[in-house]
Amino acid sequence: MTDQEPRPRPRLGVFKFASCDGCQLTLLDCEDELLPLADEVEIRHFLEASGAVAPGPYDLSLVEGSITTPEDARRIRQVRADSRHLVTIGACATAGGVQALRNFADVEEFTRTVYATPEYISTLATSTPVSAHVPVDFELRGCPIDRGQLLEVVTAYLSGRRPDIPDHSVCFACKRRGTVCVTVAHGTPCLGPVTHAGCGAICPAFGRGCYGCFGPARSTNLPAYIPVLRRDGMDERDVTRFLRTYNAAAFEEPSVRESRP
């Protein structure tokens, strides 16, 4: 290498599947870090931000969104093949997202509900996480993801270490923040005890119960917690609605999925 040649920078790709764009927007919401980051990495694929698209391989690919069509099931395999590290960002890519509510229903009925001519449809019956299709190196939780955690993940992979993302419950974050427990003090139904930390325990700080948008924490005992929700006034239908929203069935799975090595 001569002095004139710039140091090769790690190559970053950002890919979107079925999603709201909010998790990749989180990268653009790093207003203080965006331009310095762009000096450190070569952004080769990020359609929301740039018209310049360069082929893989990518050292780090951030994947937003769930897999809901046959074409996307093919495309995610290509992204995996092109990527040294693949990190899912957000509840859609990690757990199927709010659109995975279709998994509990009859998709044909759904298509008739929203479409006048359902025979055009080409969609899978399910909305599935990326890990159901290809190996994933790390899953970043949240609907949406937290900006600080995103920076930690990107920094970690750029420096060749594992991200330092705690997998304990939101309760820890409430204690750290000094928020009075909304369940204990006010009897407000709250999923904090079974939900993965990372948001900074925002909801209880605003006087509402956690609604589980980061999915389940590493080790939880949901069956033991449901009677508490019932005590605080939720009937069976309320509990089901509460658990099945942004992370679909993730709370009800027998074992909490761990990120793969």
Add this chain to the structure above:
Amino acid sequence: MTHRETRVLRVGALSRVEGEGALHVRIRGGEVAEARLEIYEPPRFFEAFLRGRGHTEPPDITSRVCGICPVAYQMSACRAIEDACGVEVGGPLADLRRLLYCGEWIESQTLHVHLLHAPDFLGGDSAVDLARTHRPQVERGLRLKQAGNLLMEVLGGRAIHPVNVRVGGFHRVPARAELRPLRERLLRARDDAREAVRWVAGFDFPDAAVDADLLALAEPGAYAIGSGTPAVLAAGAAAPPRSFAVRDFGRHVVEQQVPHSTALQSRLDGRRHLTGSLARYAISGHLMSPLAREAAGEAGIAAPGDGGEVCRNPFRSIVVRALEVLYAADEAVRLIDAYEPPDRPSADVPARAGTGHGATEAPRGLLYHRYTLDGDGTVADAVLVPPTAQNQGAIEDDLRRLVQDELRRGGPDPDTEALTRLCERAIRNHDPCISCSAHFLRLDVEHG
């Protein structure tokens, strides 16, 4: 190549737009035979899975339609559910909602002006490229965006999918002192926004005009954001616009399926219409604050009510968006100065059977929600009509017109690459939010 041949301009994956779309223009014998904005964003079925949910849930659930304008979804959902339940939320709670909405306008419009749209005028593929030649301006844009995000974080808990909004108002309202640091940031943002208007007003704007009818909410004495009555300024017509009640939205704006889009396209009383910044400004621009109107005059884009002409040039929408950022920053400061905490963070909204309608001005235009509730509040039916689905037809018309004009001007064989870039600009002028528009289904598309 001779001008008799057919050629196809195609961009398979549009960049610097939110969501997944493509464009397809077919030219035959020097004439545009077909111009399509293809929306292939996968379906997400929101209207279907809202059925069976509780009446308190749509604000949080529908915010997930769009990470770029979640507050718009929350606000239209709240208004529709409150309408169904016969509750009107006014006074300081309505002001706080407007303040939160200002944060989203500042963030979202700044994102488009500085990061997505400006490179079209100045060159480069992205804001990162642009920062090499225009670093202070890009940094100013990021600072502005951050101020909008900060407003949403203080009031809503976070900038994307805020947690503090509920049917009836908020979970928690801030004390006056909590808004003070925010006010300082917004004063800086107001100065930045004023500079940004000057900056974008100096760009080169090709001649162009959209001929669609313009649709926006209108409200006496205010630049409508979170409330108002739909008003229509027909192409070629002078003010005042005609208007109709929000509850009649579905009778006037009719959605229909087209075979190249997972979004449903709309017609307003049978005609193509455009909603968003150009429409809002044409109808209510004279109701912006004195500061914003002064900046508009300086920028040569005074509102029709202030002696200007209706701006129908889609390239100049960047100036209108910059003006809306300035207005939103100014309005946010005014709302903070006037703020008195309400007695309660939310009004009671007991469930009842009925149908409710809600419309607010998302950054990209009028966003309509309708819900039918059972007696216990269970959602029996839901309809969401996002701005980009309404705009798709007008955007395609605009695309066709721009390419046709270019063919006339540049002769029958203009450079394909330059023409394709112009097509991309034609789409980006309208800031389509494709994630929003395609909450429906995927279609199998036949590519010509």
